[in-house]
Amino acid sequence: MKTFPKILPFFCLAVAASYALAEPKPNVDQNGIGLQGYDPVAFFTDGKPVLGDEKFHSTFNGVTYRFASVEHQKMFEKDSAKYEPQFGGYCAYGVSKGELGSVKIDAFQIVDGHLLMQYDSAVKDAFNKDRPGNLAAAHKNWPTLSEKER
Secondary structure (H helix, E strand, O other): OOHHHHHHHHHHHHHHHHHHHOOOOOOEOOOOEEHHHEOHHHHHHOOOOOEOEEEEEEEEOOEEEEEOOHHHHHHHHHOHHHHOOHHHHOEHHHHHOOOOOOOOOOOEEEEOOEEEEOOOHHHHHHHHHOHHHHHHHHHHHHHHOOOOOO
């Protein structure tokens, strides 16, 4: 019984560390669909949002994505991390400020080969005024954000 008080602080520290390392839940709808059902590959190949078809889908990191074609689905499955939106699909500028914000699907950008979503075009412009600084802050904040409600 004397060892329990000695190991309790280590146990509490381990539990706290596991919570600190947990990432927030991704930005999905009630069915677990990411990007509001839009095709993540199309942002790269077409340069615009293209609504995916439910018959073409794939799941990565707990998020189901839809695709406009079987070709896009195969591209995603070959290199999912390349096409997955950064910061769980939340507003990148919001994440840089320590918040999980909703996004407008047409307020996207490709930065350093990664898909970033933004709340709207004005927020995207604000993010881009100091893109390197905001991106660095977003990467710093992302792992420590708690599972906040949008």
